[in-house]
Amino acid sequence: MKINKITSAQVAKLAGVSQSAVSRVFTPGASVSLKTTTKVKEAALSLGYRPNSIARAMVSGKSRMIGVVVAYLENQFYPEALERLSNCLQEKGYHVLIFMAGKDMQSIDNVIEEILDYQVDGIIAASVSMSSGLSERCRNAGVPMVLFNRAQDEPNMSAITSDNIEGGKKIAKFLISSGHKKISYIAGWEGASTQRDREAGFISILNDAGLSLHSRKVGNFVLEESREATRSMFLNNPPEAVFVANDHMAFAVMDTLRYELGLKIPDDVSVVGYDDVPAASWPSYLLTTVQQPVNIMVRETVEILIEKIENPEARPQKIKVDGPLILRKSAKIHKGN
């Protein structure tokens, strides 16, 4: 087995030019004549040469890698986002170094250090919260970071989310206007800003209407916990409608309602979710939900990150993308009357 490591120097020799010439041919915008360009390209092709990204990163200080931290891919929302992020970044000549992090801070700390070791040009943290210490660590490592689908008070950190407060409000308005009175909430992981904002918006409208939460349980973004939350919520004095903090849990809630408790959706109870993941539109669920416009969120995320990479002075941005309420069949449109 003879391994085939072609360097720019070898190409240079074959093409009869200097190594720098070869380098320039492969550096967009560098000054090279057409003649040497063709000579070099030809030599490169015949040898199968391609520039070594690592060496490139070494000298230029830019690795063109973006570290992406994700906590878990079980919730369909994240694979979809990841796929789009990767594609979008690939289009711009960046590549994704992926890291799975536990939810605890310790694990995130370690992961961020490992990411930094690889000299990534930027970091996207999806579904994870950052300690302020960490974000500072990245800042003076000169590595910009943006939060995806998670907000943070920390003023100099960019964050892209949907407008979760507004989304929560939309759901409350809809539920009220369709005649529901006993309205409950199944919460996600309380550490998540998305969870808090959705709940806050939701409750604020309830209160405006003179209502308060009929009951509340915590599903923690975990299927089994959501099932348990559902059981205990419907044990006695069940609500007429439940807002579940995300679709992922909402599926478990619907299944429990239907197949364990024997309830009809939406006749006996309305269920509303949040995210609009693919399965929400599957006939088995037809979940009424607020859509998080993944493609827009991804595009914004990438844009802001790259802007920050190219111009470190760029101001941090907090972006909230508005998402529509998607009416399907899991919630009654006109209650009783």
Add this chain to the structure above:
Amino acid sequence: MKINKITSAQVAKLAGVSQSAVSRVFTPGASVSLKTTTKVKEAALSLGYRPNSIARAMVSGKSRMIGVVVAYLENQFYPEALERLSNCLQEKGYHVLIFMAGKDMQSIDNVIEEILDYQVDGIIAASVSMSSGLSERCRNAGVPMVLFNRAQDEPNMSAITSDNIEGGKKIAKFLISSGHKKISYIAGWEGASTQRDREAGFISILNDAGLSLHSRKVGNFVLEESREATRSMFLNNPPEAVFVANDHMAFAVMDTLRYELGLKIPDDVSVVGYDDVPAASWPSYLLTTVQQPVNIMVRETVEILIEKIENPEARPQKIKVDGPLILRKSAKIHKGN
């Protein structure tokens, strides 16, 4: 904004030792005295030094990055596999550079070149097939590659799959033994070895029993196409049982059967899938399916790849992991009486 790039040289100066000493402290197994180790560690800590992985990769020729190519993450099987792969690799000190590839060969070619540019130590190709040209390209770039959930005739390429032929057989036996006579198949993408093997095993047992496929349609691993396949398959002379090439499509098939065609599962028709993704056990589906033991497959994949990285002479391996048939409620156990 003052950026904080600490090098081993700075640590060396502070600790009063040579730069090589610092390097050795951070190289497991290198020869350093306890005294210098502590001096260096202390200095490193106070400066916040961590070795630069890129520089390390440059000189050592090992980037400790593994390129993972995935075609799409919509099928739940892949996010789950990806998560586990990443974790498993992280444990062994490797990191995942992820690439999304279209299904067409051209796109894969490009992607592989880009991966190679990053000097990855190995490549895992999940849900993608390789042209033999490509695998040769990787071989003389000295970068080992292993196929995950896809097999290839190419003799010197390692591949890990479940035993798809056997799995197909199990399903056929089960369907026959539970009394089904009219048995149909909804195929995945015909280019996939998984699809072909599952079908081959399935049909072989049918034939052994003197049966042949009642009907066959192609879903192509795509939801909408699977729905369409279902509609046309049940238009007239519908089967008593359908084996759908993977769970992902099976959900769409079940939904179409139930909500468009008004059929009862399993009373009117039995459905069997393949993969055992999380949603297969959700009460809405309770899909009878063959489990692909992801954790075992991932462990094998990583093991084989790393073996090949550490010892390039290692022989390529084709591994088939056996997976059990999981009996749930989507297929009748005793047909008729």
Add this chain to the structure above:
DNA sequence: AATACATTTGCAAGCGTATGCAATATTTAT
């Protein structure tokens, strides 16, 4: 105490590329 042997250390040479600078070639203006 002197020798042999093992451990630790620093020196210096790369790894493959990009890039500032000075030298050379080419084009344009006069």
Add this chain to the structure above:
DNA sequence: ATAAATATTGCATACGCTTGCAAATGTATT
């Protein structure tokens, strides 16, 4: 045709680290 401006080229260095080698230090043996 000549000078002036411009475009292209090669040289040499640097990026931050690992590692072979030889020098220096430490330990064990006689």
